[in-house]
Amino acid sequence: MIDVQSLTKKIDGNVIVQDVSFQVGPGEIMGFIGPNGAGKTTTLRMLACATAPTSGTARIAGLDLRTQDAEIRRILGYQPETPPLYPFMKVRDYLRFMASMRQIPAGEQRRAMDDAIDKCKLGPMTGREIGKLSKGYRQRVGLAQALLASPKILLLDEPTASLDPGQINETRSIIRNCATDAAVIFSTHIMQEVQHLCNRIVVIRQGRVRYAEQLRSTAVARDDRRSLVVRVRVPAAGMDAVSLALASLQEVDGVRLTMHEGAAENTASAGPVGMDVPSHSSTDSSGNASANPVDTREGTGSADENRAGNGEHIARIYAELPDDDGLQNRLLSSLLGAGIPVLGVMPRESELEQTILHYMKN
Amino acid sequence: MASYFRTLGVIWRKELYNYFWSPIAYIVLPIFLLVSGYFFSFSLFYLQVAAMTNAFHNMAILLLLLAPAITMRLLAEENQSGSMELLFTLPVSYSTIILGKYLAAVTVLLIGLAGSLVFLIPLFAYGDPDPGPILAGYLGIFLLGCVYLAVGLFVSSASKNQIVAAVGTTGILIILWFASYLDNFNVLGELGISFRQLSVSHHHGEFVRGIVPLASVMYMLSLIGLFYTLSWFTVYRRRYIA
Numbered sequence: 001m002i003d004v005q006s007l008t009k010k011i012d013g014n015v016i017v018q019d020v021s022f023q024v025g026p027g028e029i030m031g032f033i034g035p036n037g038a039g040k041t042t043t044l045r046m047l048a049c050a051t052a053p054t055s056g057t058a059r060i061a062g063l064d065l066r067t068q069d070a071e072i073r074r075i076l077g078y079q080p081e082t083p084p085l086y087p088f089m090k091v092r093d094y095l096r097f098m099a100s101m102r103q104i105p106a107g108e109q110r111r112a113m114d115d116a117i118d119k120c121k122l123g124p125m126t127g128r129e130i131g132k133l134s135k136g137y138r139q140r141v142g143l144a145q146a147l148l149a150s151p152k153i154l155l156l157d158e159p160t161a162s163l164d165p166g167q168i169n170e171t172r173s174i175i176r177n178c179a180t181d182a183a184v185i186f187s188t189h190i191m192q193e194v195q196h197l198c199n200r201i202v203v204i205r206q207g208r209v210r211y212a213e214q215l216r217s218t219a220v221a222r223d224d225r226r227s228l229v230v231r232v233r234v235p236a237a238g239m240d241a242v243s244l245a246l247a248s249l250q251e252v253d254g255v256r257l258t259m260h261e262g263a264a265e266n267t268a269s270a271g272p273v274g275m276d277v278p279s280h281s282s283t284d285s286s287g288n289a290s291a292n293p294v295d296t297r298e299g300t301g302s303a304d305e306n307r308a309g310n311g312e313h314i315a316r317i318y319a320e321l322p323d324d325d326g327l328q329n330r331l332l333s334s335l336l337g338a339g340i341p342v343l344g345v346m347p348r349e350s351e352l353e354q355t356i357l358h359y360m361k362n
Numbered sequence: 363m364a365s366y367f368r369t370l371g372v373i374w375r376k377e378l379y380n381y382f383w384s385p386i387a388y389i390v391l392p393i394f395l396l397v398s399g400y401f402f403s404f405s406l407f408y409l410q411v412a413a414m415t416n417a418f419h420n421m422a423i424l425l426l427l428l429a430p431a432i433t434m435r436l437l438a439e440e441n442q443s444g445s446m447e448l449l450f451t452l453p454v455s456y457s458t459i460i461l462g463k464y465l466a467a468v469t470v471l472l473i474g475l476a477g478s479l480v481f482l483i484p485l486f487a488y489g490d491p492d493p494g495p496i497l498a499g500y501l502g503i504f505l506l507g508c509v510y511l512a513v514g515l516f517v518s519s520a521s522k523n524q525i526v527a528a529v530g531t532t533g534i535l536i537i538l539w540f541a542s543y544l545d546n547f548n549v550l551g552e553l554g555i556s557f558r559q560l561s562v563s564h565h566h567g568e569f570v571r572g573i574v575p576l577a578s579v580m581y582m583l584s585l586i587g588l589f590y591t592l593s594w595f596t597v598y599r600r601r602y603i604a
Contacts, residue, residue: 052602080447081444086380103454
């Protein structure tokens with residue numbers, strides 16, 4: 001749906017965004033995370049056709065960003081960072097204005113507006129002047145205008161900035177609902193946001209992509225599932241022993257296990273950040289990433305270091321399970337029962353958080 | 363085509379609404395009518411001239427000061443707030459957005475000029491003026507106003523600050539108005555270039571005299587076209603430099 005290819009933007013000779021590439025499919029939500037000034041906004045502005053890339057391009061729904069921006073504008077919803085609204089307009093008038101500007105036929109405008117008002121829970125505010133709304137509501141009006149034309153591409157620049165916790169939750173659920181048919185990119189510097197909302201993340205710092213990963217195949221995090229990372233010491237018999245120990249669990253409905261050996265992880269870490277690699281190998285790159293800040297024993301992790309001291313590999317087991325303590329216990333006891341030392345268990349989110357932090361800092 | 367005009371109309375209405383929501387229209391229009399009415403009354407009752415000639419001259423000078431107030435916010439305000447950028451991500455061409463805004467400013471001018479039609483009541487009541495020059499004069503002041511507004515549109519497109527936009531516009535307008543003075547230096551006279559021909563005051567003077575020279579109409583329209591194009595270019599260019 002969105003295929004960004006080496007997008008670069010220079011302003012006054014300064015490189016703001018350099019060689020950024022990533023992909024987002026329909027129904028996916030990509031979290032675009034990075035410190036302030038990393039180039040998130042500029043990238044989104046380029047994708048929104050607000051500013052032209054210096055080099056590189058993107059294909060959006062098959063259309064080229066550089067040459068077919070007129071068509072792209074029609075399928076695009078964009079919410080800029082600070083909602084730039086007209087304070088003199090009432091909410092409903094503003095949405096009607098934007099609906100016309102988005103070329104929604106007159107007959108369909110009312111339905112589009114009611115939809116957006118409904119989704120963003122703006123019902124009680126439609127008659128108010130925008131200038132008199134609270135910041136949270138203004139932000140939502142900004143979101144509502146982006147949703148008007150049922151866009152296939154939704155670009156949201158820090159949609160939850162300056163909202164209170166309740167509003168943040170509501171905004172997240174709006175975004176989640178949108179992702180059923182659209183490709184969504186939203187930028188943020190809040191890590192929890194990424195975990196709750198996205199199935200893809202791209203970490204950007206100083207204008208370059210530092211880390212990219214597909215977290216889940218589905219866009220929406222499911223509350224009825226849990227994701228774990230189990231670190232084990234690989235026994236002398238090798239990974240086969242680990243697989244064997246977990247074989248019966250593999251067959252349980254809804255369980256997905258992926259295993260990565262330390263050595264393999266670290267090879268991946270030496271290479272460039274993999275982008276839009278299939279979920280299997282992307283998990284791989286995340287594995288190595290988390291190694292650095294989290295586990296001092298693994299250090300920055302060459303294969304040698306992994307063996308050092310104990311002469312054994314370290315492996316990670318990524319487990320996606322139904323939310324069931326029994327299954328989790330079964331996983332751990334299977335490992336321990338087979339004599340495989342478990343070094344640690346942590347929720348996938350915590351590992352991811354550390355990974356992101358690591359790439360945001362250095 | 364129909365959708366083009368609908369979009370244009372939507373932008374125009376929004377801009378016009380903004381004029382009457384913000385105090386600008388309520389300041390510019392009464393000042394325009396009061397001051398030009400004051401000069402008109404002076405000319406009619408004191409100088410006993412039953413014509414609009416003086417009024418048109420005074421309006422031209424008055425608009426020199428008021429047009430920048432009308433145009434200063436056109437694009438500068440939205441450049442500042444960032445809403446311009448959002449507009450430019452919509453499936454609407456830059457030129458449509460700029461034209462809609464420009465037409466809203468022209469509408470404010472038309473409202474002012476329409477208000478000044480009340481001057482004609484005492485004029486026709488106390489005298490027997492020739493309607494021809496009045497029509498020519500109105501066409502002249504309207505075209506002149508449109509030139510001023512186009513200059514203002516351009517300066518506003520290049521600025522994020524409304525004050526800068528207003529002062530910059532006034533500067534350019536004063537140069538355009540008084541360009542004819544340069545003829546007195548006779549610098550380029552040898553080349554046959556006349557600054558008088560380049561000065562808006564000269565061409566406006568033609569209309570006030572009651573004639574509608576094609577050259578003057580073309581001159582005014584060219585200036586409008588020039589500054590409209592410059593505005594478009596300024597906006598377009600920003601897509602590449604920012």
